[in-house]
Amino acid sequence: LSSGINAEWPLRPGEEFNTYLKNKTLRRPSYVIVTKTVAVLRELVVSSTWHHPTDLIRILKLYARYLPLKQSNETVVSNIVRRVLKIVREECSPTEGNAGLSVFFKKDSPKSSVETGDQNELKENICAGIEELEREVENSKNSIIKMALEHITDEVILTYGYSITVRDFLLHGHRKRNFRLVVCESGPSLKGHQMARECAEGGLDTTLIADSAAFAMIHIVNKIIIGTHTIMADGALRALNGTHQLALAAKHYAVPVIVCAALYKLSPTHLCSYDHDAFNKVIGPEMMVPFRNANLHSRVLVSNPEFDYVPGDLVELYITNIGGHAPSYFYRIVSELYHFKDFDLDSETSHDDT
């Protein structure tokens, strides 16, 4: 770590979280990771020694670089760090706002617009901001599922993969609406099986189909409701492997694709190349070829990518905790939730903060 931080570096909460992230055997819903991240960051704000908000910003950014974010592929952690950074920056200089053409019209404002005298008040304000973020995260799923009755009628809905948000969305809709659910088994992880089981246990009329049957079934489906791992800055998706094909099939039959996702999944990053170099992750092939059969496939390269890129124009509507949006609107939400200086958490120029 750099020498820019003082000696009282609160490693303990950070270290536990670090180990937690590195542990890939745990199956972790995004919501759990997000709540843990907010708690760790709050701990960091309260217990680390900083005299000026820019020091705090530097500490948070260094902490983000210390976490194994690339290995664990949990973009929600970086998103929450960015949210907290925005809270801190807002306390630091409330009039700054976001970069825009109006950046031409602002002279470089003096660095310390906040006296170091009321540092305690500043800390309190930042903690209040973080608590508000915590509440938003807690209520995000409920805000999404409340909109179920507006979007579901008596129809046939198709879903893909396993998403807690989508499952609860559908179960909430089931209270007053009568609809049939078709679930694709979502190979090779076969997460669709768990989805089908849980929805059926909740009382829904569920049908499980193979992914290859999706195109054949789509003409009787009225809408597709899916979850996602991440929402990119241009309204595109980084979703479960196989979602892009489903979205293309939907487009062919003009079936709307609706994505239910909380805003902590929104990441201000873009897809840089169709080769998915930094975008995708290849996971173990044991889902496709069990280890006992490895001999039969010893000369074959078995590739099991985890994610799929779905361009924004294939998605009709996003249902987020702040309401329904078109994919083209996300540039606006990104500029409201995150500060442009935090888009790139890896940048080496993290000391250039004002």
Added chain:
Amino acid sequence: MIPYDTKFQELSSRLKLASGTSRTSVASGCDLFVRFITLRSKSLEEDVWDSKNFDNLKNHLVERGKHFMKRLSGSRKSIAQLAYPFIMDGVTVLTTSMSRVVMEILAKAHEKCKKFKVLVTISEPDKRGHRMVKELRSRDITAMPILDSSIGFVMERVDFVLVGAEGVVENGGLINYIGTYPVAVMARSLNKPFYVAVESFKFYRMYPLRQTDLPNESKYLSEDEAEHPVVDYTPPQYINKLFTDLGVLTPSAVSDELMKLYI
């Protein structure tokens, strides 16, 4: 304030006439400059504006002008910083005519040791594509000129298209040297990403719906309409992303940025 205002108008129109094919970018740059240096901010500068001291006011305007210039000259570098990750090893980039912003991006990617190939359309009538190729080759970047008519042939081998801009209009559409529109349509038809690299001072308050909606002084170098136009308009649906010094934007974000400025 009236005398100096007309002086600026005069200077702007003379610059526009002199700038040949870059009329649109000069026009938007001038508009923004005039707005910037005459902006009265409520905070610190009240006394400067209200005082009878003309020298003070003059110094203030000059200082603002310098500040504006500083922002502008940094914009190409920040665009290059933002855009070079989109150039991966082994890609083939297609570009049109001569753009210094695109040059900066490609140079940055090359500096970061990426191996890529650039195809440049020759861009009739003044064949400025050759200048781009020469400049790229002088920096050791593999560049090849291609005929404007062969973009259809070449497009399947291209990974993405990256062009500069004369101007970006309110709906996110692009005004660029003639020949850009067919490249955009071709890229869309073969599903290749079409990226635009543009500085934010080129955002222009205009909402053309068709090619004929562009003002004549942008399109034609002389009064004679029988001449060939020098720019064309690419509608926003053909553009995937815009790399600007305000960040990576989608076409829908452009009008938002313009509104923030004028309201």
